Amino acid sequence: xxxxxxxxxxxxxxKTTTSLNVASNWAAMGKRVLLIDLxxxxxxxxxxxxxxxxxxxxxxxxxxQCLIEDTIVHSDRFDFDVVPAEILLSGIDLQLxxxxxxxxxxxxxxxxxxxxxxxxxxxxxxxxGLMTVNALMASQDIIIPxxxxxxxxxxxxxxxxxxxxxxxxxxxxxxxxxxxxxRFRDRRIAKKVIEDVQEVYGLKVxxxxxxxxxxxxxxxxxxxxxxxxAPKCAAAKAYTSLAKELx
Amino acid sequence: xAKANPLFIDSTKMTGDSIGTQFELxxxxxYEDEEIFVLITNALGEVTQMPLKMNADCNYxxxxxxxxxxSFYYQYVIEKNGQRFLQSVAKQARAQYAILDKWEPxxxxxxxxxxxxxxxxxxxxxxxxxxxxxxxxxxxxxxF
Numbered sequence: 001x002x003x004x005x006x007x008x009x010x011x012x013x014x015k016t017t018t019s020l021n022v023a024s025n026w027a028a029m030g031k032r033v034l035l036i037d038l039x040x041x042x043x044x045x046x047x048x049x050x051x052x053x054x055x056x057x058x059x060x061x062x063x064x065q066c067l068i069e070d071t072i073v074h075s076d077r078f079d080f081d082v083v084p085a086e087i088l089l090s091g092i093d094l095q096l097x098x099x100x101x102x103x104x105x106x107x108x109x110x111x112x113x114x115x116x117x118x119x120x121x122x123x124x125x126x127x128x129g130l131m132t133v134n135a136l137m138a139s140q141d142i143i144i145p146x147x148x149x150x151x152x153x154x155x156x157x158x159x160x161x162x163x164x165x166x167x168x169x170x171x172x173x174x175x176x177x178x179x180x181x182x183r184f185r186d187r188r189i190a191k192k193v194i195e196d197v198q199e200v201y202g203l204k205v206x207x208x209x210x211x212x213x214x215x216x217x218x219x220x221x222x223x224x225x226x227x228x229x230a231p232k233c234a235a236a237k238a239y240t241s242l243a244k245e246l247x
Numbered sequence: 248x249a250k251a252n253p254l255f256i257d258s259t260k261m262t263g264d265s266i267g268t269q270f271e272l273x274x275x276x277x278y279e280d281e282e283i284f285v286l287i288t289n290a291l292g293e294v295t296q297m298p299l300k301m302n303a304d305c306n307y308x309x310x311x312x313x314x315x316x317x318s319f320y321y322q323y324v325i326e327k328n329g330q331r332f333l334q335s336v337a338k339q340a341r342a343q344y345a346i347l348d349k350w351e352p353x354x355x356x357x358x359x360x361x362x363x364x365x366x367x368x369x370x371x372x373x374x375x376x377x378x379x380x381x382x383x384x385x386x387x388x389x390x391f
Binding site: 166 | 254256257259343347
């Protein structure tokens with residue numbers, strides 16, 4: 001059983017794309033997978049289900065309005081379960097500010113369903129808020145997707161600082177599984193950034209880089225994982241190999 | 248002392264609750280006759296000296312019970328044959344679950360830990376009865 005957060009405090013690094021495609025490939029490997037969307041923009045939810053509305057979402061779970069079991073929706077195309085998100089999540093920090101044990105709500109809510117799945121993935125919001133802290137407190141480790149550019153290194157610094165703050169302030173140690181390189185183009189700066197991630201931060205970089213490929217974006221429009229939408233494209237093959245490497 | 252981000256403060260603890268704080272120090276190399284300690288000074292100026300032991304990650308660590316979010320000073324010292332040999336700079340922190348540091352000895356003259364904060368003088372309230380002002384008067388009053 002693995003509980004993993006896909007996180008980067010920098011936006012636009014293909015967090016949702018990575019979450020969806022890794023989860024879908026794990027499902028294709030025969031694993032029972034649950035994806036929990038924690039982004040108020042609901043990108044993962046919309047990529048899987050389009051504009052479908054959900055009566056119960058992760059917001060209701062956190063606000064103690066329903067059980068997490070009641071929010072789970074299965075996607076036949078992606079072949080995994082999803083707990084959808086909604087825009088109300090953006091105001092949840094205010095609602096929970098004075099809540100006793102506010103940083104471990106998700107961890108407690110997840111308890112009854114942990115044994116149903118081989119992997120639970122959190123697709124985190126780029127902002128550092130209570131939901132991100134909750135995801136980290138419920139995760140064993142994290143996966144950091146980055147586009148190989150200068151600002152990604154700053155994003156990694158922020159994440160490592162956040163993990164240290166969780167350790168010191170909340171007493172929980174979250175591991176870093178490794179860094180996934182997304183939107184890769186074979187340029188000198190990309191290689192330099194990857195070297196820095198390994199040498200300066202001592203983090204594992206997965207060997208399957210995800211190439212910059214339009215099929216990934218087209219797959220979102222088709223509400224399909226890229227390995228089903230365009231199985232022969234380089235990005236689809238890279239995600240399939242990455243999912244095996246990550247497992 | 249760094250400002251505390253409320254996101255990373257345990258909401259299940261009140262300020263002042265007892266909390267086990269793990270001190271973890273990396274980058275230390277000790278010879279056989281050397282020992283490393285952390286000196287912890289609380290707000291009342293009470294100093295506790297705790298030995299640090301090596302953990303599985305080859306860092307040195309110990310656990311001290313402190314008051315959640317209360318300020319304290321701490322300093323790492325290496326002793327050789329019972330004599331202070333090397334030390335770090337004394338730092339101020341708030342008590343939380345872990346204090347993570349890298350060993351950075353200072354070569355300057357040992358800087359003492361911050362002196363105990365001055366406490367206001369304690370005096371008897373003005374309206375206290377005469378017979379409780381001294382032991383002799385109490386004994387006289389109650390016949391001991």
